[in-house]
Amino acid sequence: MAENLKGCSVPCKLSWDDLEDACRRYRVTCQDLNVNRNNLDDYEVQFLCDYKKDKFTDEELYLVKWRGYPESDNSWEPKRNLKCAKLIKEFHSDLEQELRRQKKRVIPKRLNKDISLVLTQKAKHRLSLQRWEDHLNKNRNHPGRILVLNEVDFEGPPKDFNYINNCKVGQGIVLTEMALGCECKNCLEEPMNGCCPGASLHRMAYNDRGQVRIRPGQPIYECNAGCCCGPDCPNRIVQKGIQFDLCIFKTGNGRGWGVRSLQHIKKNVFVMEYVGEIITTDEAEKRGHQYDRQGSTYLFDLDYVEDVYTVDAAHQGNISHFVNHSCNPNLQVFNVFIDNIDERIPRIGLFSTRAIRAGEELTFDYKMQIDPVDTESTRMDTSFILAGIPSSPKKRVRVECRCGSDTCRKYLF
Known part of the structure; x- marks a missing residue:
């Protein structure tokens, strides 16, 4: 019976203040509430x-x-x-x-x-x-700190959102295609057999400054847990997590929460990964109709080679859950492969398309289009066209776009 309840939880009916009051009344210490023996009577x-x-x-x-x-x-x-x-x-x-x-x-x-x-x-x-x-x-398990700010209204934290650092695999999905490690001493300057990208017949995605140098639509293959190179390898960028201090803030024009950078971000650098629960497209179809009725969606199709899986960040995700859409975004999606190289389940990396000022809101295009590139990656690019579109069944509610850009399409879908 206990095994069946593992991982289950229910929301507490008491507020934080009531819990702290109870701790002091019954003289119980609690680290999470910052009640200890030294301040019980303070x-x-x-x-x-x-x-x-x-x-x-x-x-x-x-x-x-x-x-x-x-x-x-x-x-x-x-x-x-x-x-x-x-x-x-x-x-x-x-x-x-x-x-x-x-x-x-x-x-x-x-x-x-x-x-x-x-x-x-x-x-x-x-x-x-x-x-x-x-x-x-x-x-969080990443260096970048998170700040929260709401100077618009009294809306508080979302009640049904759990912060996670990496994608969680949904029921019935098994990751089996694990990557083989490289034997390079210097992956960028002396890649043996093309390093991890070369093993998958692709080029190295980053330059010596950690900036992405391939065109959108081409995949990124990073070094993995089986590689001989260490954690400082220049081909390990996305796996290091968010490096910038970011702020979740309440927008003043009806777009809900948004995210802004608290630091200057250079062009073509990794900013964050889109994280959530990996589910099948059939399950995404069911959830999509429910999210439509709520007026929001956090479904991200993994259409790199097949329309089989979707990332759902509605209730489990990282700070990317709060990033808004723009028809003129400053973030671009790239498909990333690290330990798992199943092309149906890429990791979704968000990279800056231009220099981003401190205090500027971060956005990406929910309905991005990728321009055709060289013939070497035609198969990938044609299937990647929809990779950045949140799950979109044929009959969906048209959502008004409020990004405010000069090139605004007026509707998200």
Whole structure:
């Protein structure tokens, strides 16, 4: 019975605050909640809920929500007793923003209930996003950090999304075609028998700066676990994971969450891999109709040589789950093969098409088209034309495009 329940989980009905409160009440330590023996009895400011000035002394007072204690224990504290300059600054920034929204110029000596309610809601929302950000960074296995930002509304973390670093194989799918390793001492300068790309009758995909140098539509064969070369081999790029700090942010034009780079990215470099659950196209067809009704889809057809498998990142994926479409994108899809060389199941690498500024949103074309290239790879290119299109049965709901580019096609599909 226990074996059948392995891997099963159910959502907790208590909030993080309630769990932390329970830990302190029953004196239980929890590493994930940051409750330990040293701080069990501490009173730490979690956020500020309200503000007023004493009518006699004009002293500033704040209503404090204490970490790990219920809101019934909130208390008014003078500013001089508080050692939380960052929280005070955030509180006044939120307060000024709300007063501007209500077209009020002066901070009143006592806030009305509507304003204090909004400030409490903002503080709780910020805390929720910070916990999500911490969770994402705890679960990532790549160097690039993840930040989360929402300055648009009060939408919080997705409730049914699990961050994973590598694709998970769905039920009934078995990876069997494992790559043979190369024996090169220097894969880029002295490739023996063409190294791993040569063994598959293709050229090396990267230059000495780690930039992709082949045209879209041609495959990338990286060195693998069976190779004699080490982890610093220049033919190991995608497998090293995301190298840049990225930010998941809420867009202001109805496109939901998006991703922007926090660092400058050069042209033709690897940015991220599209990760999710590998499923059959029959299963993708079923899920596609459900996603259509929800108004979104995260199905990515693996049409490199055969239309057999699809990557579904709806509920399991990495940061690529949040990357939006653009008709003029700055990311380009490449099919990548590393340990598994089954051409029906490539890994999906997203590379920069041009230099990307820090702060610029990352996008790729959900319906990309690949220009024909040399005859050496005609078979691959003709089957690759649809490789970047999320699964698209004949009858699909037309989704309006809001990318805003000059070449916008108006619709995603």
